[in-house]
Amino acid sequence: MQKPLRIAIVGSGLVGSLLGIYLRKGGHTVHIYDRSPDIRTIQFSGRSINLAMSDRGWKALDGVGVGDEVRSIAIPMDKRAIHLKDKLNFQHYGKEGESIYSISRGTLNRKMIDLAEAAGAEFFFEQKIWDVSLAEATLHIGESERGEWKDVKYDMVFGADGAFSRIRHRMQRQSMFNYSQEFLNTGYKELNIPANPDGSHKLDKYSFHIWPRGEYMLIALPNLDGSFTCTLFMPFEGENSFAQLNDRQKVEAFFEKNFPDSIDVIPKLAEDFFKNPTSTLVTMKCYPWTYEDKVALIGDACHAIVPFYGQGMNAGFEDITILQEFIEQYGDDWKAIFEKYQDSRKPNADAIAELSYRNFMEMSSKTADEKFLLAKRIEKRFSEKHPDKWLPLYSRVTFSHRPYTEALAIGDKQKAIMDEVMLLPDIETIWDSAQVENKILELLR
């Protein structure tokens, strides 16, 4: 057991709440701050992609015994439902029984706060942290940035305050702090597919639905109440962009033309389109993540990524798993814990950032491509026959706990092999032959 400390966590989101549970179980006093009101008391605003919990997330939840609570609000999705203009394809994510789980961010966040409170974490909502004194682990809290502040001293502060973290903001102003933020030219907007009158889902409930259209795409993830949360990803400017869709008529015509089978299931299309904000997508990287044994960043606050691999929350939760491993290893030597934590997580955070960035192309273009789907089938067949020799990239990221760095490196090797395999003459007809299997075995050597 560690010596009990007074610890502040800034940010009551998913990572902040789960970290609070871990630290409470470790015997520490935990205060969790958030600038927003208690999400349990308000309507969650319409600017979230539904979350896809996968193995890394579950491990962190189960590690502190709250996995089953969360499973009760999750819907398994074992496949992609790919809506082409003229037909519907399905592509399984992994092996029999492997699924990712759709969860509404608002529902999960409320649940996590309940669980953290039950574990003894104390929450302070509508408390704005404007600055932190790193060496003293002291928060500066006040109504406005230029108004009166009150100072609250802790033994340690965690910044779990997301991509635009105030805690990181202070660290950024130190020398030798590496930092980058890069926005995509693609934005997103939330839309909604309501439940049928009988509460059932209008589309297949156990699928991650995608309408891949190249530069833009629509996705839909199921909710418990029979509805789907839809997200439209599209460039801000240019042809087929948010800038173009500037009136009701254009929006409706665009959906009729490009997502014909969505028209009947999104009744309040134009209304939601103009009511919901268009949100940005950013990749943020930084280093270091910690300041001595006083301050550490975690989750989006130190590695915000684009959502196309469904790994943002999973990677943040895995930060906690890894942090906990080092806590168990190094006891009260928080300096060592923080150093090991940042050294071990930073390359993995960079790797999942890269994989997530690349995956937009896979989701929005390649899933509509017959060659790509054939390659996936070949991979799957080979992997089932030789599970020791080939774990597909998606599975290594989603259904394993292997480091993201390894997924990136091995994924690149596998891609080079598959590129070569796909050049074999008549690959469309011989794809399940011994010849193809032997070719892969040879290339793996």
Added chain:
Amino acid sequence: MQKPLRIAIVGSGLVGSLLGIYLRKGGHTVHIYDRSPDIRTIQFSGRSINLAMSDRGWKALDGVGVGDEVRSIAIPMDKRAIHLKDKLNFQHYGKEGESIYSISRGTLNRKMIDLAEAAGAEFFFEQKIWDVSLAEATLHIGESERGEWKDVKYDMVFGADGAFSRIRHRMQRQSMFNYSQEFLNTGYKELNIPANPDGSHKLDKYSFHIWPRGEYMLIALPNLDGSFTCTLFMPFEGENSFAQLNDRQKVEAFFEKNFPDSIDVIPKLAEDFFKNPTSTLVTMKCYPWTYEDKVALIGDACHAIVPFYGQGMNAGFEDITILQEFIEQYGDDWKAIFEKYQDSRKPNADAIAELSYRNFMEMSSKTADEKFLLAKRIEKRFSEKHPDKWLPLYSRVTFSHRPYTEALAIGDKQKAIMDEVMLLPDIETIWDSAQVENKILELLR
């Protein structure tokens, strides 16, 4: 002539002062702010590498008629003096008559402020700008960040306030602002070679002196008073690092062993070593550089680079040349001026950042390498014979006004050609033969 505006420039450094002269000649009211005291009234602190003015810098100075004033405080350097442990080599930078010019930053900055004042710019020193309202071009000035501020409104604000720009800081907090800062693991420290008692230089006055040693290097640039400003570049940590050289004896032993011919000419080595700070080196990139027709960044404030190509100031001055070209083209349409300016300069700023980063390896390692020097001789010979076919990379960056993007792209092509040429058998003996010349001609096709 443009409609006269009230313009604030934040930063009284080299770029801010020169921009002030241009804007005054354009008929505008110009107020230049700096948080520091007037550099003309204080001793300049010992943390600067001497500047190397080259063609891009001179063009910007001559464009407003102040080149000759600056030439009077500059010393031409037409070559590198390469101090190996056992001998001294020379390598000319360009053609006969082509030089870069050594200028002390403090001396030049004082001169530029004098010139800007003479042109009618008004300076406000020790005025700390804490924030700016972008849409209103309003500066917020005060003693401290949390104290009282006074607001001063302008028609337009330029941020010429360097790598840690406050003006950019505000722009960074907008959505869709791309930003990165990356520190090198190499730092630098200023040292000094004083003049001989008769005021003459202790080393060749017309050379840029380098002691290339791989991971670290020493350089020396001449001053008007017979002294040289030396800079030691070295990793912060590890073998041969600033962390290692933590006492007088270690510093002296290190210099005796690695820079034997420097011992006699740096009399106050250990004293200066521990008196002067160890400074960091950062590459900073961002985009956009402007906010409507209200605010624009310029120089290091939007593209801080490492100093290994001697182009930091030159690139900042070239920003002004290009801005002026668009001013002449677009008159009072500042929105168009700012857009063209950032669109045109951003790729070039990225290119010189990349070239500067790479040049550390060239200076610190390759200049000690016989093969590298032979390749340079071959290039030079070919370029003299076929000036229309081959302008060496260094010359395109330093002695031309061609875009940096072009230098980077053509430099890469030339490097691929030279790599192939250097593989020719007996290249050491046939380097000046027709065979080698024809090989290059063939590869250029």
